Amino acid sequence: MNSPVSSTPFLEVVGVHKRFTGVHALRGVSLSFERGQIYHLLGENGxxxxxxxxxxxxxQPPDEGELVIEGVRHARLSALESLAAGIETVYQDLSLLPNMNVAENVALTSELAEHNGRLTRTFDRQALAATAQRALHAVGLPGDAEFQATLIEQLPLATRQLVAIARAIASEAKFVIMDEPTTSLTQKEVDNLIAVLGNLRAQGVTVLFVSHKLDECYAIGGEVIVLRDGQKMAQGPIEQYTKAQISELMTGRQLSNERYREGGVGSEVVLDVKHLTRSAQFADVSFSVHRGEILGVTGLLDSGRNELARALAGVAPADSGTLVLDGKTIAVRTPSDAKDHRIGYVPEDRLNEGLFLDKPIRDNVITAMIASLRDRFGQVDRARAHALAVDTVKELQIATPDVDKPVQSLSGGNQQRVLIGRWLAIDPRVLILHGPTVGVDVGSKDIIYRIMQRLSQRGIGIILISDDLPELLRNCDRILMMKKGRVANEYRADQLEEADLYHALLSEAA
Structure with a gap:
């Protein structure tokens, strides 16, 4: 039951908790959002x-706590209730309908809210065109009939981003959430968006702006909110904080050179990547990985780092370029090719891309080498499979009483170790770890880091793709920084300060 309360802010988040399996994602978060103010939501991944x-x-509903919108308390909101309250979200995936035109997408939110979540069969085309024209002009896009009639799927990503923002303006939202809105925009488009945000603020609209780019946040102004490990660490005017202070609030540690990494790296090159290119994602990427080396790769979301990881693993192969493994040129066009060449890949999204959640731990561990476990009749040797799983659980400190338990019964950190164990079973020459500690607790991070160091000591070449700067500095020998699809810089991790790497990451210069 919703009940009115006396409240000045447009929105209050009061004591909100949210838990997922093994992860306490939000821990009693309380926030206050005033009308006509811009807030920057900052924090590390996870x-x-x-x-x-x-x-x-x-x-999603909270497990505990409540939301107070314009003086009305809500234990939870549905998506339609949120829209009806004037809350509009521009997600990273934009949530546009590709088979509808620009004008129809701009009107999408208001149509859904007005007709209880359904789209009408017919639009008032004249009113729609006038609304779309106003909203499109506000974000610097053409409002003529030809552009309004263009299908979303025919537009480049940067233009789609601006259309999604225009949709929020057209709905006359009172509270707009923008999740990494400048990822695909040019500097000119970013400058235009900053002006749009200023206009929204002048009209009394509240904006929650999620970004890694501190320079943009300072240019926009307003308040900063810093989250760390599901807790609010700070909220206040952004000009009262230096970049170094925000960095420390986000990471929870003073800058230090404490490292897990010990020992040297051999001269033998395990993997040589030459001029790897995938259209519109990354270009002319070249680097080498030595025996026993941990090579870090970092960059912002639009840097091409994630796409590079998938190309090396054969998930989304490169268009051109060469991979040389142990002195021999290889072709990696599919994940099976990578496995056959003993290249392991732990994806960033372990739940959707990596694990079979309802299957036993044993089956998840043996997946990559199941062919070698079959007997002459084609049946899996269950005794060998069980022994392999038990050994993996012991080596990687996976907390479970039984390898027959489903993977979904484990915490996030233990699930991640199961996925790492799968690739250790093939005795990899190269192991690609894509965000290996995303969504895991501090204790599990420590275990995973120590596993990485042991694997490197065995001579495995490890490519660690991450935006967790302390993770990179504490575990890597070298760090490659990608920007706009290319390798922009290379650093020796043991000669680099976290503040320097953080500022370089946020710098616009490629």
């Missing part, structure tokens, strides 16, 4: 930003 956005937008 700090709870996305969960908070989903609760405010009605995509």
């Amino acid at each position: 700090c709870g930003k996305s969960t908070l956005i989903k609760i405010i937008s009605g995509a």
